[in-house]
Amino acid sequence: MMTTPNISTKVYIPRDSSALSMGAEKVAAAIAQEAKKRGLEITIIRNGSRGLYWLETMVEVATEQGRVAYGPVKAKDVPSLFDADFLQAKTHPLSLGLTEEIDWLKKQQRLTFARVGITDPVSLDDYIAHDGYKGLKKALTLSGAEIVKAVTDSGLRGRGGAAFPTGIKWNTVLGCKSDQKYIVCNADEGDSGTFSDRMIMEDDPFVLIEGMTIAGVAVGATQGYIYLRSEYPHALKALNEAIVKAEAAGYLGENICGSTHTFNLEVRRAAGAYVCGEETSLLESLEGKRGLVRFKPPLPAIEGLFGKPTVVNNVISLATVPIILDKGAQYYADYGMGRSRGTLPIQLAGNLKHGGLVELAFGITLRELLYDYGGGSATGKPIRAVQVGGPLGAFLPESQFDTPLDYEAFNNIWAVLGHGGIVAFDDTVDMAKMARYAFEFCAIESCGKCTPCRIGSTRGVEVIDKIIAGTDTVKNIKLVRDLSDTMLNGSLCALGGMTPYPVLSAMNHFPEDFGIAK
Amino acid sequence: MQDLQSKQDLDAKLGALISEHQHMPGALMPLLHAIQDNIGYVPESSYSQIGRALSLSVAEVHGVVTFYHHFRTHKPGRHVMQICRAESCQSMGSEALEAHAKKCLNVDYHQTTSDDAITLEAVYCLGNCALSPAVMMDEEVYGRVSAEDLDALIAEAKA
Numbered sequence: 001m002m003t004t005p006n007i008s009t010k011v012y013i014p015r016d017s018s019a020l021s022m023g024a025e026k027v028a029a030a031i032a033q034e035a036k037k038r039g040l041e042i043t044i045i046r047n048g049s050r051g052l053y054w055l056e057t058m059v060e061v062a063t064e065q066g067r068v069a070y071g072p073v074k075a076k077d078v079p080s081l082f083d084a085d086f087l088q089a090k091t092h093p094l095s096l097g098l099t100e101e102i103d104w105l106k107k108q109q110r111l112t113f114a115r116v117g118i119t120d121p122v123s124l125d126d127y128i129a130h131d132g133y134k135g136l137k138k139a140l141t142l143s144g145a146e147i148v149k150a151v152t153d154s155g156l157r158g159r160g161g162a163a164f165p166t167g168i169k170w171n172t173v174l175g176c177k178s179d180q181k182y183i184v185c186n187a188d189e190g191d192s193g194t195f196s197d198r199m200i201m202e203d204d205p206f207v208l209i210e211g212m213t214i215a216g217v218a219v220g221a222t223q224g225y226i227y228l229r230s231e232y233p234h235a236l237k238a239l240n241e242a243i244v245k246a247e248a249a250g251y252l253g254e255n256i257c258g259s260t261h262t263f264n265l266e267v268r269r270a271a272g273a274y275v276c277g278e279e280t281s282l283l284e285s286l287e288g289k290r291g292l293v294r295f296k297p298p299l300p301a302i303e304g305l306f307g308k309p310t311v312v313n314n315v316i317s318l319a320t321v322p323i324i325l326d327k328g329a330q331y332y333a334d335y336g337m338g339r340s341r342g343t344l345p346i347q348l349a350g351n352l353k354h355g356g357l358v359e360l361a362f363g364i365t366l367r368e369l370l371y372d373y374g375g376g377s378a379t380g381k382p383i384r385a386v387q388v389g390g391p392l393g394a395f396l397p398e399s400q401f402d403t404p405l406d407y408e409a410f411n412n413i414w415a416v417l418g419h420g421g422i423v424a425f426d427d428t429v430d431m432a433k434m435a436r437y438a439f440e441f442c443a444i445e446s447c448g449k450c451t452p453c454r455i456g457s458t459r460g461v462e463v464i465d466k467i468i469a470g471t472d473t474v475k476n477i478k479l480v481r482d483l484s485d486t487m488l489n490g491s492l493c494a495l496g497g498m499t500p501y502p503v504l505s506a507m508n509h510f511p512e513d514f515g516i517a518k
Numbered sequence: 519m520q521d522l523q524s525k526q527d528l529d530a531k532l533g534a535l536i537s538e539h540q541h542m543p544g545a546l547m548p549l550l551h552a553i554q555d556n557i558g559y560v561p562e563s564s565y566s567q568i569g570r571a572l573s574l575s576v577a578e579v580h581g582v583v584t585f586y587h588h589f590r591t592h593k594p595g596r597h598v599m600q601i602c603r604a605e606s607c608q609s610m611g612s613e614a615l616e617a618h619a620k621k622c623l624n625v626d627y628h629q630t631t632s633d634d635a636i637t638l639e640a641v642y643c644l645g646n647c648a649l650s651p652a653v654m655m656d657e658e659v660y661g662r663v664s665a666e667d668l669d670a671l672i673a674e675a676k677a
Contacts, residue, residue: 018646021661053648053661190643192604198645230551230588231644233657268544269551271586274642288546288572290585306543348648350609355648378610387605391642423647425609437608441642447585 008041009087010062015121016049016202017234018195023074024057030078031059038082048203050117051357052104060099063089069096104373109335110359111343112320113196116203122241124249127206133251135322139214140259144174147218151321153329155341160186160277160314161389161418161494163340163407166321169311172301173219176309181221183212183263184286184305184312187228187235188270188277191390193349193421197315199357201228201235204319205242209265211318213256214325215311216263224265225305227282230272239267274391274445278493279312281447292449293493314419316345335361340406350387350423351377360405367401370424381426385434385510389418391441392498394505395431416501431510435480436464438502442495452487453496459483460503473515477507525563531556532564536571545572546582550589559590594637595630597675599623600654603640606647610662615651616640618665622672635676 013028014020028044035042052058058071059081068089070081077094084092096102110116119126127133139147152167173181185208189197200208212224228236243265246252254262268286270276276285280294283305304310320342324332333341340362346369348355353375370376370383377383385395394415396403403409410417425434439460446453460483467476484500491497512518535556539549549568553560565579572579583589601607601616623631623638630637646652649661655671663671 017659018649018661021646021649021652021659056649189645192643193606193647194643195645195647231641231654268547270588271547271551272588272641273586285547286544288544288582290581350606350647350650352648355650357648391605421647423606423609429609434605434608437605445642 008043010043010045011087012045012047012060012062012067013057014049014117015046015234016056016199017232018053019049019056019058020234022053022056022072026075027057027059027073027078030075031081034078034082040082040087042087045120047119048115048117048121049199050099050105051113051199052102052354053356054354055096058096059086061086061089065089065098067099069099069102070094071096104354104356104358108359109343109361111323111332111335112200112207112316112345113204113357113359114323115207116199116357119204121203121205121238122245124206124242124245124251127204131326132206132322133210133257135325136210136214136217136251137257138325139217140257140261144218144220147214147325148174150325150329151218154324154332155329155336155339156317156320156324156332157340157407158314159316159320159344159419161191161416163417166313166317169301169313170215170219172299173221173309173311176302178309180223180306180308181219182305182308182310183215183219183221183224184283184310185212185224185226185315185318186277186279186282186312187226187232187315188282189229189232189315189419190274190277191392191419191421193387193423194347194390194419195349196345196347196357196420198232198235200315200319201226201232202238205235205238206246207319207322208239208315209242209246209252211321212265213252213263214321215313215318217256217259217261219309219311221309221311222262222264224263225286226265226267227270227276227286228267229270236267236269243267273447274441275447275493275495278495281493282312283310290447292447293495295492316419337361337363337404337406338408340408344405344417344420346405347419347421348374348424349421351379351383351426352424353378362406363404365402365404366396366422369405369422370401374424377424377426379426379428381428383424384427384429385425385431385506387423387425387434387502388421389416390421391438392416392494392501393418393421394501395434395509396505397509414501415505416498431506431513432464432468432515435503435506435514436461436468438499438506439464442499446495450490450492450496452490453492453499456483456487456491456496457499460487460499464503467514470515477514477516480507528557528561528563529567532567536568540571546574546579550583554589559593562591595634597635597656598637598639599671599675600639600641600644602642602644602646602650602652602654604643604647606643607651610650612651615653615663615665615668619668619672622669631676633676636672
């Protein structure tokens, strides 16, 4: 490969927090130091992560043929990379070849994640050079109703978990007459096994900002808030940096891109309450109150933040809007199956060899994800159970691994797709313990407003403890089923209302773990 | 975070933070974050001052502070170690890691080591689920954390 030696070689080292969790900062420091020591000119770019997390820290070198990757790199590998002349893309035991040719990445259909891992997340120039702000430019030529129609026609459904059509929500807010409307981004990604929101915010924050701006222009909202979980300090930094740059360049504030539209954006930090991922509880929290779930109606679209019409959307939903506006509703809708249109950023997590971010059209099966992408379990043991959709999602046994990722297909087997997080467990998992944990988590996180959730969760832990101890198993199993029925039907929100999903699915598919015959 | 000399220092600091934040819409959460970022915790003695500025009762401020897991009302150790207890980390052995941490530090969750070095907390997901089990030390995340990795983190924090 040809690289002129006297031109500074570009070396990409991710700043994504998962990459940092594997030592990316030390790798970056070691590479800078080693280059200096050897008198070599290099430019280090802190990009986002490509999402091949088992290969982090993944270092890339720019060549005329494209970027060449090495990974997983530890700081101690750095001298040998220089010895092997990695700056000239020469081979090394950690060579991965051309990044774009890595099968795991090449087979994906990255629409929402088109730029993630490629660009410097906080460089506006980089964002614009990679098709950024094309969606907003297009939106500024359209009426609010036309923007909403594009989002509706794309078939985009809320990626936070509820899968409610985004365009319909926007249309309700558009139709409300009010002196003030709000766009609220639900970035309280608390589901275990999910990290796609975090990746967008850390690795391509401008796409979220652009999506929210388009939403504001569409429905006539001039103020946006990103309600960000406090567990994501790196996302906070990246978002705030990006917001300052967008403001300075006229993409936020008054007269956006020379138009008559105004849109201001602010990040607000959550404080570790899982229930605040529920939209009405989130709004209470933004208003400075305890995160108690509100009764619905009124819908937040009509009476939301501070009583004003409010769009509340998940990070991925909003971050998908720019590409829909840029490439057209049909382009997006052409991906997917049935009523699940477009792509889903799937997160492979837990006990998997190759965990990371896989964006694909709806329709791929769990089995393909677990084995073709995930590479089977990290521990090398058989995968016994998989929880899809976070702590309120059902556990699926091997017999259900051929289910395609599709909202309705999951609904049909009494499971949920949720936010697209997939957590795999090997055969050492004790499903009675997992059921107990589901109740325990609900008890810890319950806002306390409704009785089934507040009290049911604690009673659930107690009854499962009796089952685990082998006390009156049959009677107590019946009691858990009765309790679950009450929680399912009587809870105010999904926290209490869906805790029975992991509990009952564990019982139904893995009865032997509860001391009852299969 | 800084050690505050006296009640006057604390009141002055609080006063400055309150006047900086009190006019924001929904000011309480950003204010509580600012207080905890600056002082290390939200002192119960601050409730009435906060309440007066935001037209809230002491009970309302107390209600908000105690509703959220993130806010603490007592001074933490020099470092805060959070171990993820959520499902993904459980699938990769976080339970053993929790037990190991509690044993090494000789504390339970929400407690601080006797040398004031580390406060141990549970956390429910750090968004590092492809690299479970995960631990957060102050604001840095660590992935695929083994017992040995944890020992190294503890040693570094205690140094």
